[in-house]
Amino acid sequence: MEGLRSITRKLDLQHYVVYLGFLAIFAFFAITLSGDGFLTTRNLSNIVLQTAPATIMAIGFVFVLSAGEIDLSFGSITAVSALAGAVVMQDFPMVIGIAAGLGAGLAIGFFNGLLVAYLRLPSFLVTLATLGLFAGLARSMTNLRSIPVINDAFTGFFGSGALFGIPSLILWTLGAVIIGHLIYRETRFGAHVIATGDNPGAARVSGIKVPRIRLAVLMISGGCAGLAGLLYAGRLQAAKYTLGESDLMTVIAAVIVGGTALNGGKGSVVGALVGSLLMGMLNNGLILMGLSVSDQMIVRGLIILIAVAISLRDTGR
């Protein structure tokens, strides 16, 4: 009874928006694209596989937004991490490559976090700067070339592999969502992240180490972006400076549509997953409809605008 009531309470309006939107768009494509292979298992599983990196970036972004900060640099972090992993794996075993990729993500997140939490610089400006900084670094380091990843164990683990018939990218997504959700909803740390975004003053006088929380969320975002970079490198069997470049708008839209407040204090990891799948489905459906790239961008922009407007109106913001 208690459990049932808490479940119905959690399903407030914003959650409905993302689920209803998801179902509506799914139904729309299922009907209009029934002859174009939208509903095939292959296509549907492709959507999930393709959104895996964005979903994982979105989980990190939920933490950052909930703490009242923002991270615009995660796309660049994704590219740097993928490149770091790929370069290191040319000479070293997979484990060291993974450590390099994740380490690069965490290190950049740490850098962002130090500037935001301890030098009190606005995260919007800090991560806007590091977005450009690391995008440029990724370009100059590689002379705009892509770095191949020929390590079979790695490409299996992060890309084409499967366990018990379930593709590894789906397992990564599920694992990240479950762990992210648990930390966000069920731990003191998660509660402190949310409280920090809701009212930093109240958090501080309640004994929450606010700077530490700000540092932590930017590192989580960096770590998630690093993992996303490894997933890209595994799936594409190569790393390039362009990885993650186009994910910024998608991820932000996924997270906002998924019920996370733009100015902190409220969020949902599961909502971000559904939001991300929604964006992936939209992408997929618009391609199958035969829209040109420019038309796709227009339609996607409009749909995101509508979705964000609806979800923000329901939060009373």
Add this chain to the structure above:
Amino acid sequence: MTDQQSHRRPVLELQNVHKAFAGLVAVEDFSLDLHAGEIVALVGDNGAGKSTLVKMISGVHAPTSGTIRLDGEDVSFADASVARSRGIEVVYQDLALADQQPVYMNMFLGREAVRGPLHLLDRKTMIEQTQTLVDELDVRIPSARAIIRDLSGGQRQGVAIARATRWAKKLILLDEPTAALGVAETDKVEKIITTLKERDIAILIISHSLDQVFRLSDRICVLRRGVQIGVRETAATDKNEIVSMITGVS
């Protein structure tokens, strides 16, 4: 104050407390004893040093000289969290509640209950304890799960006071607890404050409303421009005397 109380050791003793900011004297030479179950009001005009005093007791500022004793023991709080761990709670004027969170999460903000080997949040315990406490204090809120933003100003201040009550072992500092409230809500919050006396907690209240001070307090302490003008038993003084002490005009 009853005889029994006056013979007990004070919960809080301030002795010749002095505070200066960069040479500017904020509090001159302040001494006061606070006993369990007693409400002392701190009154004075703006800039009289009331807030500075509260900040010294709660550990936000350290006194420049003088001693603060808690239960007879000299204390110097490094920061507010140390004072809190010693059983001192502050109810701030601006509430210090997280608006988008439920009442029970605010009640346990920074001190959330956890369970099991993974230390996951124990919402059930937090909700139950919150409900018990708001019922005891008669803070009328729809539920422990209600979101702070959906509550009235009086309900919010009730929650803030309930939180202080939950954690205070010795002393609650109330900084203008009803400044932002209407008449009916002020009445409600004052009732809650009165019930705190029965919990054997010492209460120091800052208020601009002399009517309120006379309704609630056992003693009144007057500050003027950082100088302690005097302490009066509430029952043995009247508004005229307090006003002239506050303004310095007799």
